[in-house]
Amino acid sequence: xxxxxxxxxxxxxxxxxxxxxxxxxxxxxxxxxxxxxxxxxxxxxxxxxxxxxxxxxxxxxxxxxxxxxxxxxxxxxxxxxxxxxxxxxxxxxxxxxxxxxxxxxxxxxxxxxxxxxxxxxxxxxxxxxxxxxxxxxxxxxxxxxxxxxxxxxxxxxxxxxxxxxxxxxxxxxxxxxxxxxxxxxxxxxxxxxxxxxxxxxxxxxxxxxxxxxxxxxxxxxxxxxxxxxxxxxxxxx
Numbered sequence: 001x002x003x004x005x006x007x008x009x010x011x012x013x014x015x016x017x018x019x020x021x022x023x024x025x026x027x028x029x030x031x032x033x034x035x036x037x038x039x040x041x042x043x044x045x046x047x048x049x050x051x052x053x054x055x056x057x058x059x060x061x062x063x064x065x066x067x068x069x070x071x072x073x074x075x076x077x078x079x080x081x082x083x084x085x086x087x088x089x090x091x092x093x094x095x096x097x098x099x100x101x102x103x104x105x106x107x108x109x110x111x112x113x114x115x116x117x118x119x120x121x122x123x124x125x126x127x128x129x130x131x132x133x134x135x136x137x138x139x140x141x142x143x144x145x146x147x148x149x150x151x152x153x154x155x156x157x158x159x160x161x162x163x164x165x166x167x168x169x170x171x172x173x174x175x176x177x178x179x180x181x182x183x184x185x186x187x188x189x190x191x192x193x194x195x196x197x198x199x200x201x202x203x204x205x206x207x208x209x210x211x212x213x214x215x216x217x218x219x220x221x222x223x224x225x226x227x228x229x230x231x232x233x234x235x236x237x
Contacts, residue, residue, distance in 0.1 A: 013091025053118010
C-alpha cells in the first residue's frame, strides 16, 4: 500500500469515487422525488440504486474475506489487500503521498458509502408502503452501516490530519501498537461488521423481492399510498 500509482490505478480510483458520488446524488434526487406526485421512474431508479449497492458491497466484502483468509494463513503478518484493492488504494493515495495508509482508508470509506447508499435505496423504494418488512430491515441496516461508516470516516480523517496511525474503535482508539495484535483486531472487527451488515441487507432485499408487486403498485400514476399491509397470500402470488 502507498506505492506509486499507475494511470489505471488512478483512473480506477476516480471511477469508484464518481460511482460513490453518483449514488449519493441519486439518494438526494429520489428522496426529493418521493415528496412529489408519484412517478413510475422513481421505483425503477430506486431499484437500480439497490442493484448497484449490491454490486458495490459484493466487491467490498470480498476484500474483507480475502484479508481474513490471508490472516488465517499468516496470523502474524501485516494486513494484506488484494492486487485490485491495492491498486485502488494507491490511486486514492495520490491525494497525499506523504501518508502511505491514506489511500487504503479512503478506499474503505468509499466502499462503505456505496454499501450504505444501497441500503438507503431499500428505504426509499418502500417509502410509500404503509407496512413493509423490507423497510424495517433496511432501517436496521442503515443504523448498523451508518455506525460502521462513521468509524471509517474517523479512521480516514485521523490519518489525513497527520495521526501516526488511524484512530477509531477498530484500532482501540490508537492505543494498540502496530503489530499482530492491532492487525488481528482490526481485520476481524471490520470483517464481523461487514458480515452483520451484509446479512441485514440480504434479508431486506429478500423481503423487498417478496413485496415487489405491492411496492411497485404504489408507484403507478393515480394510485394512492398503499392503504393495507401486504398479506402473505398476496406476496406469494
